[in-house]
Amino acid sequence: xxxxxxxxxxxxxxxxxxxxxxxxxxxxxxxxxxxxxxxxxxxxxxxxxxxxxxxxxxxxxxxxxxxxxxxxxxxxxxxxxxxxxxxxxxxxxxxxxxxxxxxxxxxxxxxxxxxxxxxxxxxxxxxxxxxxxxxxxxxxxxxxxxxxxxxxxxxxxxxxxxxxxxxxxxxxxxxxxxxxxxxxxxxxxxxxxxxxxxxxxxxxxxxxxxxxxxxxxxxxxxxxxxxxxxxxxxxxxxxxxxxxxxxxxxxxxxxxxxxxxxxxxxxxxxxxxxxxxxxxxxxxxxxxxxxxxxxxxxxxxxxxxxxxxxxxxxxxxxxxxxxxxxxxxxxxxxxxxxxxxxxxxxxxxxxxxxxxxxxxxxxxxxxxxxxxxxxxxxxxxxxxxxxxxxxxxxxxxxxxxxxxxxxxxxxxxxxxxxxxxxxxxxxxxxxxxxxxxxxxx
Amino acid sequence: xxxxxxxxxxxxxxxxxxxxxxxxxxxxxxxxxxxxxxxxxxxxxxxxxxxxxxxxxxxxxxxxxxxxxxxxxxxxxxxxxxxxxxxxxxxxxxxxxxxxxxxxxxxxxxxxxxxxxxxxxxxxxxxxxxxxxxxxxxxxxxxxxxxxxxxxx
Ligand SMILES: Cc1ncc(COP(=O)(O)O)c(C=O)c1O
Numbered sequence: 001x002x003x004x005x006x007x008x009x010x011x012x013x014x015x016x017x018x019x020x021x022x023x024x025x026x027x028x029x030x031x032x033x034x035x036x037x038x039x040x041x042x043x044x045x046x047x048x049x050x051x052x053x054x055x056x057x058x059x060x061x062x063x064x065x066x067x068x069x070x071x072x073x074x075x076x077x078x079x080x081x082x083x084x085x086x087x088x089x090x091x092x093x094x095x096x097x098x099x100x101x102x103x104x105x106x107x108x109x110x111x112x113x114x115x116x117x118x119x120x121x122x123x124x125x126x127x128x129x130x131x132x133x134x135x136x137x138x139x140x141x142x143x144x145x146x147x148x149x150x151x152x153x154x155x156x157x158x159x160x161x162x163x164x165x166x167x168x169x170x171x172x173x174x175x176x177x178x179x180x181x182x183x184x185x186x187x188x189x190x191x192x193x194x195x196x197x198x199x200x201x202x203x204x205x206x207x208x209x210x211x212x213x214x215x216x217x218x219x220x221x222x223x224x225x226x227x228x229x230x231x232x233x234x235x236x237x238x239x240x241x242x243x244x245x246x247x248x249x250x251x252x253x254x255x256x257x258x259x260x261x262x263x264x265x266x267x268x269x270x271x272x273x274x275x276x277x278x279x280x281x282x283x284x285x286x287x288x289x290x291x292x293x294x295x296x297x298x299x300x301x302x303x304x305x306x307x308x309x310x311x312x313x314x315x316x317x318x319x320x321x322x323x324x325x326x327x328x329x330x331x332x333x334x335x336x337x338x339x340x341x342x343x344x345x346x347x348x349x350x351x352x353x354x355x356x357x358x359x360x361x362x363x364x365x366x367x368x369x370x371x372x373x374x375x376x377x378x379x380x381x382x383x384x385x386x387x388x389x390x391x392x393x394x395x396x397x398x399x400x401x402x403x404x405x406x407x408x409x410x411x412x413x414x415x416x417x418x419x420x421x422x423x424x425x426x427x428x429x430x431x432x433x434x435x436x437x438x439x440x441x
Numbered sequence: 442x443x444x445x446x447x448x449x450x451x452x453x454x455x456x457x458x459x460x461x462x463x464x465x466x467x468x469x470x471x472x473x474x475x476x477x478x479x480x481x482x483x484x485x486x487x488x489x490x491x492x493x494x495x496x497x498x499x500x501x502x503x504x505x506x507x508x509x510x511x512x513x514x515x516x517x518x519x520x521x522x523x524x525x526x527x528x529x530x531x532x533x534x535x536x537x538x539x540x541x542x543x544x545x546x547x548x549x550x551x552x553x554x555x556x557x558x559x560x561x562x563x564x565x566x567x568x569x570x571x572x573x574x575x576x577x578x579x580x581x582x583x584x585x586x587x588x589x590x591x592x593x594x
Contacts, residue, residue: 373571
């Protein structure tokens, strides 16, 4: 193997924008120990983030004080629960620059994407003519990219299988970026929707959405942006994005599990039939047939995950207090340092952009001679939580010819000490498996 | 450090110098198993002579535990009848479910030979699947091999 990266002369530790010690005090879980008394070094926020006290308190406040089913019942608790639920919608909408009537609550990003995919196939058979505008069928094309999380790939594969549409995709370059050289042919007049991630959960790449959105506009295709890894880590404003849909998960942005968001342009949402049907989304119900509420209620069948939504609003407020630009700058400083330190270890190869240009804080790497599972096991023994495997992006690891990777992800409580622990842990894994640089033949 | 309890020297030896690796002819059945949570893979062939497992050949990629497990399994099952091998597989499964209980490991030591070294893995639920993958593949391949040889008879 050729070493293309030379050892940097001492990785830089610029002062971090966020006060890591103060922030850590907000996260109760960070004070526990793991594996026989070791400090928890949590580098798996990309899978799910830890929760600050204010989020936990918000959920508890809801259950202790106002718990009731929102939008049902006329008693005081129901009124207060509805008000709290809708106020949270406003807060979460504001976090991404959206009005509240464009914010739909789902279980997570996965469900939000499935909602859109099923709405597009349901559109083909809708009895209401106004719901057929975006129907997908034979001859139509859906475009994704090779770096999508399975959550933004399988729903589209399945949509194509249901409708006879064709799935096409943009490939990747060797340095972990989207290959846009054939954008103009892959996205064409037959394209109905382009689904693309803003930040790759495995490569860390931040994609040039502007180019993709512009091309989609030219051909009249819808654009869905997977914001599961971007909304938690950078400022995202839907008015600047130019897309039609944005999805993200509460649990990856300091919020509770069980709540995600589908943002949709109102006129687009309004032209879509429902995905799930039942209570809370209807206008008039008769045995012969029913009519539905306008968005967002049309897409929120059943009693919603009210406490989680309240908790997510608290998470958005927490992030807002830190400032999303500061959050991004914080992670960028850590990423720059970690990339330099990791790539300075002989045998370590970063899968993804090697520098911080248009890059987030997900760092995937391989260690020559040590399988990622074994790297993860040694790190775990040291109290360091990382993710190993294909990261629900199997085509990506296949594209780069590795069976799996080890992935570290950063967040607001991550400091240089965490990165140092990781780097030392990787060296320990090399020593343990007898492939430490000095022992390499 | 707890690591040594999982990564016994026997395991690391099998990992570095796997026994019986490579795909060989003849064979009556070939299966391909993957561990969907991590992408580990094994392709495994079984060659029977009558009821006896004459050869198990394999290729795969995966972590040290999955690779060492298939190597230790190879040593254990060659020359055994399919029924005996499946019994050994069940004993290995028992070991993997023992959550590090030393008594279980001691009871199985004579039967499982090198494979008893995997006792430490049973303390790590996420890794148990790595150790079991090759045994699942063997079970699958043996059943298929038996049915093809039965059809041929
Ligand atoms: C880029 C990306 N998209 C989608 C998802 C799916 O999110 P969830 O599992 O919360 O639905 C994830 C995370 O798992 C992700 O990283």
